[in-house]
Amino acid sequence: MMEEMSQENMEEVKVLEAQIKHLEAEVSALKGQQQDNHKDITFHFRGEMQDAMLCMCGQRQGDKKEKEKVLSRLKEEVEELEVDLKLQAEMNGISLTGCTIKTLQSSDRKLVQQLCVSGHCSELVFQVEFQLSEVKEGSGCVRTISDLNVVMDASDLQNFGSFLSGVEESRDLLLLFRTLRTFSNRCDDRRRTFQHFQEKYPSVVSLPGGCSSEVVTLNHPELSGCLLFVHWSVDVSREGGVSPKIELLTKIPERALQLFPSQAVGGAEEAFQSLLRLLGPEAALESVVMAVGLSRDT
Amino acid sequence: MEGASAKGVLSHLSLLEVQARSRKTQPKQPSRVQELKAKAEALTRQRDQLRAEVETHKNLKKLRASMDKRCRREEDEEEGMDEDSENSNLLRLMARHTQLKDLLHAYDVIGGYNIIKTRQGKGLCVSLATAYEGAYFETYNLEMDLKPTVRISRHNVPPFIPLNNLAEQSNMQTEIRTLLDPLSQHLNAFAGRKQQLKLVKELHKSVEVMESNVLCSFLVLMFTLPREKTAVLCSLDYSDCTRCLPTRVHFECEDNELPDSPEWKKHRSLLMETPVHKALITMRKMGNIV
Numbered sequence: 335m336m337e338e339m340s341q342e343n344m345e346e347v348k349v350l351e352a353q354i355k356h357l358e359a360e361v362s363a364l365k366g367q368q369q370d371n372h373k374d375i376t377f378h379f380r381g382e383m384q385d386a387m388l389c390m391c392g393q394r395q396g397d398k399k400e401k402e403k404v405l406s407r408l409k410e411e412v413e414e415l416e417v418d419l420k421l422q423a424e425m426n427g428i429s430l431t432g433c434t435i436k437t438l439q440s441s442d443r444k445l446v447q448q449l450c451v452s453g454h455c456s457e458l459v460f461q462v463e464f465q466l467s468e469v470k471e472g473s474g475c476v477r478t479i480s481d482l483n484v485v486m487d488a489s490d491l492q493n494f495g496s497f498l499s500g501v502e503e504s505r506d507l508l509l510l511f512r513t514l515r516t517f518s519n520r521c522d523d524r525r526r527t528f529q530h531f532q533e534k535y536p537s538v539v540s541l542p543g544g545c546s547s548e549v550v551t552l553n554h555p556e557l558s559g560c561l562l563f564v565h566w567s568v569d570v571s572r573e574g575g576v577s578p579k580i581e582l583l584t585k586i587p588e589r590a591l592q593l594f595p596s597q598a599v600g601g602a603e604e605a606f607q608s609l610l611r612l613l614g615p616e617a618a619l620e621s622v623v624m625a626v627g628l629s630r631d632t
Numbered sequence: 633m634e635g636a637s638a639k640g641v642l643s644h645l646s647l648l649e650v651q652a653r654s655r656k657t658q659p660k661q662p663s664r665v666q667e668l669k670a671k672a673e674a675l676t677r678q679r680d681q682l683r684a685e686v687e688t689h690k691n692l693k694k695l696r697a698s699m700d701k702r703c704r705r706e707e708d709e710e711e712g713m714d715e716d717s718e719n720s721n722l723l724r725l726m727a728r729h730t731q732l733k734d735l736l737h738a739y740d741v742i743g744g745y746n747i748i749k750t751r752q753g754k755g756l757c758v759s760l761a762t763a764y765e766g767a768y769f770e771t772y773n774l775e776m777d778l779k780p781t782v783r784i785s786r787h788n789v790p791p792f793i794p795l796n797n798l799a800e801q802s803n804m805q806t807e808i809r810t811l812l813d814p815l816s817q818h819l820n821a822f823a824g825r826k827q828q829l830k831l832v833k834e835l836h837k838s839v840e841v842m843e844s845n846v847l848c849s850f851l852v853l854m855f856t857l858p859r860e861k862t863a864v865l866c867s868l869d870y871s872d873c874t875r876c877l878p879t880r881v882h883f884e885c886e887d888n889e890l891p892d893s894p895e896w897k898k899h900r901s902l903l904m905e906t907p908v909h910k911a912l913i914t915m916r917k918m919g920n921i922v
Contacts, residue, residue, distance in 0.1 A: 343665055350668035357675035364682035371689045376696075376730050386726050390719060391684035401718070408725050415732035422739045425747040427809060432703045433731075433738040451738045452704065466741060477768040505766030508743035512816060573877060 373440040375447070382408045427515050428455045443470045455518040457546065461485040464507060479505045493517070493570050500572040513574040520568045520578050521546070527616055528566075531623055538627040552626045561585040562602070562626055564619060580615055582606035582622065643673045688723075695727040703731075745812055754779045756808075760816050762823035764876070765907075769823045781805060792847040793818050794873075817874045822848060824876035824907075831909035838922045839912060849873055851908070855921040862886055864896075864921075868908065878904060895920060 372378050379387050382404075389404045423429045430453035439446040445468045452461040464482045468475050482505045484498050491498070494517070501510045528550050532539045540551045552562040563583040570576050584602050609618040650666055740746060746759040756776040762769045775786040782804050789795045795815065802811035825848035832853070833841060842865070843852035851868040862885060869880035881903045883891040890896055899920065902911045915921050 343663070346665050347668060350665065350672055353672050354668065354675060357672065357679055360679050361675060361682060364679065364686055367686050368682060368689075371686065376734055377689060377692065383726060383729055386722055387685065387688060390688045390722060390726075391681060401722075405718075405722055405725070408722070408729065412725055412729050412732065415729065415736065419732055419735055421747055421749070422736065422744055425808070426739065426744045428742075428744070430735050430738050430742075432700055433734040434700055435734055435737070449738065449741065451742065462742075479763075479766040479768075482766075506764065507741070507766070508761060508763040508820060511742045512813070512820070516813070573875065575875070 374437045375440075375445070376435050376437075382411045427519070428511060429453050438465070439467075444468070455514050456522050458490050458514060458518050458521075459487055460514065462507070462510070464505070479507050481505075482507060482510075484510065493568060496572050497570045497574060501574070506574075509574050513570060513576060516576040517568060517570055520576055523615075524548075524566045524568065524578070527619065531619060535623050535627055538623055552623055554626055554628060559587045560590060562622065564622070566615075578615075580610055580618075639676065640673075643669070643676070647673070691723060692726055692730070695723055696730055699727055699731060743816075745816075750775075755785075758808075758812065760812070760819055762816075762820045764820070764824040764827045767827070769827070772819055776808075782808065789815070789819070790846075793822065814874070821874050821876050825849070825870060828876065828908050832912065835909060836912045836916070838916075843867075847873065851878075853908075855915075858919065858922050860887070864890065866903070868903065876907060878908075 385404045386408050389401050430451060432450070432452040434450045436448040437445070438448055447466050448463070449466055450461065450463045452459075454460065462482070462484050465480045466477065467480070468477050470476075482502050484502060486494065486498070497513060498510075501513075525545050528539075528541060528547075529545050531550070532541055532545075537555055538552055540553070541547060542551055543549060548565060548567050550564045550566070552564065553560065561584070563585065565581045565583060566578065568576060568578050582603050606618065606622065609621060612618075613621065647666070647669055650663075650669070740761075743761040743763065746757075746761075748757040749755070750757055754777065756778055758774040758776065760772045760774070762771070772789050773787065774784055774789070777783050777785050784795070784799060787795065793815075798814050798818070799811055802814065804811040829841070829844055829848055829851065832839060838856060840854040841851070842854050844850065849870040851870075853866045853868070855864045855866060856862075857864060865884040867880075867882045867884075868878040869882075870877075871879045881900045883896060883900070885891060891900075899911075899915060902914060906914070912921070
């Protein structure tokens with residue numbers, strides 16, 4: 335057969351062989367890029383996403399109907415995921431609004447990712463960054479967290495500071511979120527209660543620092559010199575224990591104390607603690623507010 | 633994309649031409665030229681396919697990054713896309729898909745309850761993850777009925793965790809979290825105490841574990857003092873099972889004065905405030921125990 339090839343054919347063969355070599359190099363480079371892409375878990379696709387990917391790459395370009403089908407199936411799946419996300423947010427009491435994942439290392443045995451999770455828990459806004467490694471050991475997978483870093487609003491940090499530095503050291507991600515949620519719930523309790531009393535007794539109750547503040551002022555409009563402060567703080571221990579603490583502080587002029595040396599006025603602060611223990615925060619506050627308002631009715 | 637199909641058509645045409653010519657002159661044997669042309673064509677197809685995939689990946693990543701930025705800044709502006717609208721819809725949908733998957737993964741990693749609704753809303757499956765100091769441990773599961781009343785139907789919570797008590801004390805008929813949050817606290821505290829005990833055994837072989845219980849709520853350790861060559865018995869009571877730190881630390885020694893010495897008072901505070909495996913490291917560094 336070789337003898338039958340003409341000079342023209344020989345040249346064509348050379349051109350084609352060169353072309354093929356060039357194409358093979360291109361293909362191998364592209365395959366390398368594809369492999370790198372697949373290492374990133376976020377962009378490693380299966381199922382509907384894989385079909386969508388093939389559609390985008392024009393493999394099914396001719397068939398418009400096919401493309402519409404892929405689009406609608408993917409839409410369905412995305413809607414299911416949206417519903418699932420809402421459910422998790424509701425059931426966990428934490429709204430995650432962003433999560434970016436960077437794959438640092440990916441092999442058969444080991445996966446190391448850098449995650450940046452942002453969101454809010456009621457009014458508390460957070461951004462948490464950490465490294466997650468998953469190593470296959472035996473039949474299972476061992477997950478560990480390292481390099482935990484938490485960013486929160488400075489005003490929220492006041493009660494949280496020592497807890498946050500402790501949790502960054504211990505890398506206890508789950509404890510962070512459990513505590514965040516509990517702290518947020520207690521702050522919500524406080525806000526609701528303060529707001530309720532301010533609305534119910536506007537002449538007596540005032541919130542100089544706004545609804546989210548720790549202090550509410552009680553004062554009878556005709557007794558301007560006499561003020562009662564209710565300080566409701568939510569403390570967080572380094573261990574993650576959340577404890578609300580409510581105190582009554584009085585600011586009564588010296589003259590008034592001299593005129594009314596009774597225990598009721600001077601010992602108000604301790605008396606309030608007993609009231610708290612007996613009735614709980616809402617009822618205790620209500621009693622104090624009503625007393626300050628000098629009202630007889632409920 | 634258009635160029636690729638044009639090229640494909642052209643090379644197909646040239647192949648047909650070659651075949652027609654060879655049919656006129658010679659019989660069946662494919663020539664070297666024909667073989668090579670076919671191979672070149674196949675490789676071209678493969679290259680174009682790969683190119684399209686890599687390009688799509690790149691666009692998807694870019695779109696996802698801009699969507700993430702938008703979520704953080706809560707902007708409504710969207711960067712212009714130069715794809716035709718059908719493809720851009722699909723790409724946007726794909727980007728949203730990756731976003732949702734990542735967010736759901738995040739809920740799992742931060743120890744979320746991984747709620748799954750079952751039986752058309754009549755049931756619920758809940759997972760409770762446990763972790764301590766950066767390491768994840770067991771995940772416990774609850775299966776719950778929601779109708780007619782909310783109750784736990786199946787679970788794999790160990791018997792020494794007071795699940796029934798927690799259920800009774802909770803408000804689970806209206807708010808399931810009033811059961812899940814305390815339960816998670818108990819389970820995580822247990823995982824923490826268990827891990828501390830494991831680390832004591834691993835890291836402090838000179839400290840003997842005399843007694844422990846399955847709930848890890850009670851621990852008796854024996855310390856050897858280097859100089860005095862006597863032993864100190866240390867009992868740790870974890871009577872608050874929602875915590876990983878003891879509520880009571882007690883020392884017993886032949887020397888009755890020792891537990892009240894300033895050094896050992898320091899040790900008591902240390903053990904009350906620091907996880908036991910870490911406290912022991914400090915105590916050994918201070919040279920007070922072997």
